[in-house]
Amino acid sequence: MSDTLTKLTYQTFQQGKNYFGLTHKMLSVRLMNIISPSERQTKPIPNEVLLKLQQKLNHLLEVDWEDAERGVYPKSLLFDNPWEDFFRYYPILWLDLPQVWDRIKHKRYQEFSPDIETFGYPSYYVQNFHHQTDGYLSDLSANLYDLQVEILFGGSADPMRRRILALLKETLHAPSLHPRQIRVLDVACGTGRTLKFIRAALPQASLYGTDLSPAYLRKANELLSQIPGELPQLLQANAEELPYLDNYFHAVTSVFLFHELPGAVRQHVIDECFRVTKPGGTLIICDSIQMSDFPEMALIMENFYKTYHEPYYQHYTTDNLVERLENAGFENIDIQVHFMSKYFIARKPG
Numbered sequence: 488m489s490d491t492l493t494k495l496t497y498q499t500f501q502q503g504k505n506y507f508g509l510t511h512k513m514l515s516v517r518l519m520n521i522i523s524p525s526e527r528q529t530k531p532i533p534n535e536v537l538l539k540l541q542q543k544l545n546h547l548l549e550v551d552w553e554d555a556e557r558g559v560y561p562k563s564l565l566f567d568n569p570w571e572d573f574f575r576y577y578p579i580l581w582l583d584l585p586q587v588w589d590r591i592k593h594k595r596y597q598e599f600s601p602d603i604e605t606f607g608y609p610s611y612y613v614q615n616f617h618h619q620t621d622g623y624l625s626d627l628s629a630n631l632y633d634l635q636v637e638i639l640f641g642g643s644a645d646p647m648r649r650r651i652l653a654l655l656k657e658t659l660h661a662p663s664l665h666p667r668q669i670r671v672l673d674v675a676c677g678t679g680r681t682l683k684f685i686r687a688a689l690p691q692a693s694l695y696g697t698d699l700s701p702a703y704l705r706k707a708n709e710l711l712s713q714i715p716g717e718l719p720q721l722l723q724a725n726a727e728e729l730p731y732l733d734n735y736f737h738a739v740t741s742v743f744l745f746h747e748l749p750g751a752v753r754q755h756v757i758d759e760c761f762r763v764t765k766p767g768g769t770l771i772i773c774d775s776i777q778m779s780d781f782p783e784m785a786l787i788m789e790n791f792y793k794t795y796h797e798p799y800y801q802h803y804t805t806d807n808l809v810e811r812l813e814n815a816g817f818e819n820i821d822i823q824v825h826f827m828s829k830y831f832i833a834r835k836p837g
């Protein structure tokens with residue numbers, strides 16, 4: 488296929504996902520208002536903000552395409568979509584919605600099925616984040632998670648995750664370092680999508696992933712074990728106490744974790760990331776934009792934590808993560824922003 492045609496196909500594919508996400512959200516809100524109406528807390532977004540958002544999305548897709556074109560990762564990654572999961576779990580997502588609406592209506596944010604063991608997890612974690620049934624603690628939740636995130640971001644979650652790949656490759660570009668010697672850890676790897684992308688960009692590196700959720704790690708293992716080559720090593724662990732040696736990883740990444748942590752815990756996790764990163768190594772954090780990045784997007788950020796159960800998001804949006812990174816010992820901290828995501832690239836002194 489010619490490059491122009493591939494690009495057009497990619498743009499059309501992404502546009503399709505965007506429309507799908509919008510339609511799903513519109514239909515589910517209408518249905519919720521009929522079946523289980525709850526107090527409306529969000530405010531409508533002005534058209535000029537929506538237009539700006541669309542421009543930022545287009546820009547994200549453009550840089551995603553450009554990185555694939557210059558070989559940072561294979562173009563096939565642009566079309567990576569868990570179709571089997573989509574057909575299998577999309578109907579279940581709808582079937583799950585009535586109990587989600589009921590929890591929203593009655594403001595129940597810490598409800599788990601009786602067979603779920605919540606003992607031993609930090610209290611900040613035992614939550615129905617995004618009103619998800621069983622929080623992060625069941626296979627049902629793990630099976631629905633990627634679909635829910637795709638719908639939330641209109642298909643742009645993976646392009647946002649892929650923004651870390653060029654940064655990662657740049658930091659690991661030392662002639663003395665053989666690709667097989669590279670060790671990369673993804674903290675709070677969830678269902679493994681970021682590790683899948685890192686594997687495609689760094690086929691020979693040793694990859695490691697940790698998460699608190701056994702169900703999400705099981706799902707990640709299912710995804711990653713389909714890829715030929717070395718299997719990333721997955722471990723269940725609290726990011727506040729990473730089970731690795733000091734100075735072990737050339738790079739550490741973390742995607743969409745920090746907005747789900749209380750402020751003090753954010754600092755503990757950053758301190759741990761610093762400890763396990765090699766001197767001269769890099770930590771790359773990808774998370775939501777913050778208020779200071781786009782004050783005009785304030786309403787979208789406010790609507791987000793009001794609509795989805797995100798108890799620490801409001802604090803996150805004004806938290807000074809640069810200061811936290813510096814407190815831990817990181818230096819030369821760069822920041823990038825793409826669409827709704829912000830990237831902190833922090834170096835451990837060599």
Ligand SMILES: C[S@@+](CC[C@H](N)C(=O)[O-])C[C@H]1O[C@@H](n2cnc3c(N)ncnc32)[C@H](O)[C@@H]1O
Nearest residue numbers: 623675676677698699700703724725726742743
């Ligand atoms: C929003 S999800 C992001 C998952 C994945 N990184 C992604 O890109 O989709 C947040 C993840 O962080 C994990 N998590 C939350 N708090 C954690 C902690 N203290 N230690 C380890 N994992 C944690 C959850 O289990 C969940 O998988």
